[in-house]
Amino acid sequence: MDASLRAELIAFCGIETEFNDAWGKPGHVSEQHQLQLLAAQGFDINDDESARRQLLQRQLEYWQQLLPTVSVQDAAQPQHLLLQVPLAQANTTLALTLISEDGTAQQFNLTPVDGELVQVVQLDEVEYHQYQHPLPVHLAAGYHQLQLADGSCSQRLIITPGRCYQPDAFSQKKQWGVALQLYALRSARNWGIGDFTDLSHTLRYLAAVGADFVGLNPIHALYPAMPDSASPYSPSSRRWLNISYIDVTAMPGFNDCSRTQSLVNAPAFMQQLAAQRSKDYVDYSGVMQLKLPVMRSLYQWFTEQRSGGALNKAFKEFKQQGGDSLQQLALYDALHMHLSQQDQRHWGWPVWPDEYRDPASTAVKQFAKQHKAELDFYCYLQFIAQQQLASAQQVAKDEGMLLGLYRDLAVGVSEASTEIWANPDLYCRDASIGAPPDPLGPAGQNWGLPPMYPYQLYKQAYQPFIELLRANMQDAGALRIDHVMALLRLWWVPKTAENAAGGGYVYYPILDLLGILALESQRQQAVIIGEDLGTVPDGIRELLSDYGVYSYRVFFFETAADGGYISPAHYPMQAMATLTTHDLPTLIGFWHCEDLRLGQTLGLYKDDAQLQQLYQQRHRNKQRILDSLHGHQVLPGEYSRSAEHLGMDRTLNFAMQRHLAAGQSQLLCLQLEDALEMSQPVNIPGTSDEYPNWRRKLSQPLEQWSQDPVIKQLFTDISQQRSKAAG
Incomplete structure (x- = not known):
């Protein structure tokens, strides 16, 4: 496999190639074992072009969602939402609904480009921008829902207390x-x-x-x-x-x-x-x-x-x-x-x-x-x-x-x-x-x-x-x-x-x-x-x-x-x-x-x-x-x-x-x-x-x-x- 493709796949899959063992000595995952781990995650390690298509498909699956599937945030930190759009839609105003765990709903409008630009990626000749916006209300710890007003896309928004229970x-x-x-x-x-x-x-x-x-x-x-x-x-x-x-x-x-x-x-x-x-x-x-x-x-x-x-x-x-x-x-x-x-x-x-x-x-x-x-x-x-x-x-x-x-x-x-x-x-x-x-x-x-x-x-x-x-x-x-x-x-x-x-x-x-x-x-x-x-x-x-x-x-x-x-x-x-x-x-x-x-x-x-x-x-x-x-x-x-x-x-x-x-x-x-x-x-x-x-x-x-x-x-x-x- 092409070395740069392998490195990209390794990073995408979260595989660590260098680590310290139980005795504190450096450990290394061989190229053979890296490929075996990629194959276990479903990539075709015998065909570079096939592996590239598989990677692109998984990347698009993430970036083509206007709202990421789930967001976990600390209640003590400023709360935000992420919007992911193709560049051509960055100026489109979106109607959103925030439904808190107790059922309270609040509607508001956002234009992606008005937020802070967090990340830009180029995939399949399309440029995707990710923008961060502050939430319109401060949510208590719990499981909430953020969605487009028309229901076409939704996100689970999990607000956490930051520490586990102690009596x-x-x-x-x-x-x-x-x-x-x-x-x-x-x-x-x-x-x-x-x-x-x-x-x-x-x-x-x-x-x-x-x-x-x-x-x-x-x-x-x-x-x-x-x-x-x-x-x-x-x-x-x-x-x-x-x-x-x-x-x-x-x-x-x-x-x-x-x-x-x-x-x-x-x-x-x-x-x-x-x-x-x-x-x-x-x-x-x-x-x-x-x-x-x-x-x-x-x-x-x-x-x-x-x-x-x-x-x-x-x-x-x-x-x-x-x-x-x-x-x-x-x-x-x-x-x-x-x-x-x-x-x-x-x-x-x-x-x-x-x-x-x-x-x-x-x-x-x-x-x-x-x-x-x-x-x-x-x-x-x-x-x-x-x-x-x-x-x-x-x-x-x-x-x-x-x-x-x-x-x-x-x-x-x-x-x-x-x-x-x-x-x-x-x-x-x-x-x-x-x-x-x-x-x-x-x-x-x-x-x-x-x-x-x-x-x-x-x-x-x-x-x-x-x-x-x-x-x-x-x-x-x-x-x-x-x-x-x-x-x-x-x-x-x-x-x-x-x-x-x-x-x-x-x-x-x-x-x-x-x-x-x-x-x-x-x-x-x-x-x-x-x-x-x-x-x-x-x-x-x-x-x-x-x-x-x-x-x-x-x-x-x-x-x-x-x-x-x-x-x-x-x-x-x-x-x-x-x-x-x-x-x-x-x-x-x-x-x-x-x-x-x-x-x-x-x-x-x-x-x-x-x-x-x-x-x-x-x-x-x-x-x-x-x-x-x-x-x-x-x-x-x-x-x-x-x-x-x-x-x-x-x-x-x-x-x-x-x-x-x-x-x-x-x-x-x-x-x-x-x-x-x-x-x-x-x-x-x-x-x-x-x-x-x-x-x-x-x-x-x-x-x-x-x-x-x-x-x-x-x-x-x-x-x-x-x-x-x-x-």
């Missing part, structure tokens, strides 16, 4: 909470997987010992027809919920429906239920084999009772509010179940028969018509899940928690997802999201999640992004945004690349996205935590901080230039501090190098030399941690000062947790596994079937650990430390 109580006290994988909760009453009732009990217990939140793994909708696809970070839809977390025994009619009682009291059912409860790893297929038939029975009971009443009214309102998105999820789940029962190879819409790959096809519409009750069933399950989640959040608030639930928004969806099936234009299926080589993944990472096209997101006026934020801030006091760098850029790995390192960064409109994030955060009153780990470019943490996004500081990564550990007293105030995460070993696993042994068993290291280097680095890290803990006097004076041959015991484990609790950060998040002194990890990045990721349950049931005086004392100590830190 007033943050100025009075420092908060702490516990992160848990909801599926991992054991209890004497659940059906082999943690559920929303277990969550309510956990919230009640933690509130009593002074915690202000519980952080959840993503609880996005997965695949009822394919329950073993269990990664919460590869969901089907991020707008809806994972129905496996429904407490079936809390569904309406459970105790009143004789048919349901006959099902659950059958000896074979009770035997299978006992078996699921006793397993150390969640058997997702086994759990759904128990839950789905009972859910169907209870839905049938509901349909038999639904002539009226509050429940039926609430369900109707839920469906109305859920709109097309809810119906698409229900349709997908019903169709997926139907096809997978015929052939298990139908793992998702990309391999379905052709007539079912388009949700607007005649075959899909016919299926929806013939299986109306089945679609209604899946809508009902989403309704129940939402009610039970809301109930858990209400428990947290009633018990005095400031934030309650702290939810997690995954960075993408799997290729088989409802999201892509329903909105295929938005996603690039010729590439996937990942990460360049970094300490967590020395060979780079490919997460198998198709990225959104930045321009398509803009063309859809950011509506998919807005809906994602609203759905995940619902019934939550805080939202963690996984891989928050995605607001700025994503590492795209083309399917034609030889490995995950053969990708490049593609940029997104970060100021627009941050503005929308701030607006939704304020409206939903949800604190925003951005997982700002990995390869972080200069200035991005400062920008996120300016918008009120809380940083995510992991103790193991907070090291100084000399290799020592930064004191938590020097962490930023606007941050959430944590010792470890779901992608890292537990404290015991770290100290005993269980992760390195597992990695060796699973073949994650290129050779023995690399493994030995990791062991040596781990030993140095352990000694530095021990030095830091003694320096801060959180260990007894007589406790060993040498990490050599020192095993992790309760004294050391709990000291690390108390050490972080005394830190500066507004928020502290601890892992429940560390309080239970567990060694096995939740997830091992870079593996799929090699390790039972997202399945390992907690070592003790809720009824046991919640009565443990040692754990209670630890949490009480943490609360006291947080109070001192606030002082």
Whole structure:
């Protein structure tokens, strides 16, 4: 490809060819990989003339709109509008209507040339001018509409508050909470997987010992027809919920429906239920084999009772509010179940028969018509899940928690997802999201999640992004945004690349996205935590901080230039501090190098030399941690000062947790596994079937650990430390 054409395409697509890697060293995207990224974005890299035509077509698509599709502006700044016209029309007076969010409309006239000339471009022998004019009124934060008076062209005008929500109580006290994988909760009453009732009990217990939140793994909708696809970070839809977390025994009619009682009291059912409860790893297929038939029975009971009443009214309102998105999820789940029962190879819409790959096809519409009750069933399950989640959040608030639930928004969806099936234009299926080589993944990472096209997101006026934020801030006091760098850029790995390192960064409109994030955060009153780990470019943490996004500081990564550990007293105030995460070993696993042994068993290291280097680095890290803990006097004076041959015991484990609790950060998040002194990890990045990721349950049931005086004392100590830190 001609070098100047390639450079023009690279700039148009927002592809970064030079970057600094996780070690601060310059990285370069090769010409081959640049071309692969252009091909993934739909350009014909084998024919320069064809590529030029494609570029011109996309440029004209933008410039031929008199009003840009969407404009995001800060409420504190002077507000303006842009007009884009061919030079010949620059003196034409235009009649415009500004419709504010509350429905107030104001009409006014403008002549483009009377404004400030911002930009001039020459396309296809036509000169286009872009003019900026002040808005005739100052708009409050919200979603407004600007349009030509004749309705022929319109713009979504989004005015944002500039900063995300922060509770007033943050100025009075420092908060702490516990992160848990909801599926991992054991209890004497659940059906082999943690559920929303277990969550309510956990919230009640933690509130009593002074915690202000519980952080959840993503609880996005997965695949009822394919329950073993269990990664919460590869969901089907991020707008809806994972129905496996429904407490079936809390569904309406459970105790009143004789048919349901006959099902659950059958000896074979009770035997299978006992078996699921006793397993150390969640058997997702086994759990759904128990839950789905009972859910169907209870839905049938509901349909038999639904002539009226509050429940039926609430369900109707839920469906109305859920709109097309809810119906698409229900349709997908019903169709997926139907096809997978015929052939298990139908793992998702990309391999379905052709007539079912388009949700607007005649075959899909016919299926929806013939299986109306089945679609209604899946809508009902989403309704129940939402009610039970809301109930858990209400428990947290009633018990005095400031934030309650702290939810997690995954960075993408799997290729088989409802999201892509329903909105295929938005996603690039010729590439996937990942990460360049970094300490967590020395060979780079490919997460198998198709990225959104930045321009398509803009063309859809950011509506998919807005809906994602609203759905995940619902019934939550805080939202963690996984891989928050995605607001700025994503590492795209083309399917034609030889490995995950053969990708490049593609940029997104970060100021627009941050503005929308701030607006939704304020409206939903949800604190925003951005997982700002990995390869972080200069200035991005400062920008996120300016918008009120809380940083995510992991103790193991907070090291100084000399290799020592930064004191938590020097962490930023606007941050959430944590010792470890779901992608890292537990404290015991770290100290005993269980992760390195597992990695060796699973073949994650290129050779023995690399493994030995990791062991040596781990030993140095352990000694530095021990030095830091003694320096801060959180260990007894007589406790060993040498990490050599020192095993992790309760004294050391709990000291690390108390050490972080005394830190500066507004928020502290601890892992429940560390309080239970567990060694096995939740997830091992870079593996799929090699390790039972997202399945390992907690070592003790809720009824046991919640009565443990040692754990209670630890949490009480943490609360006291947080109070001192606030002082």
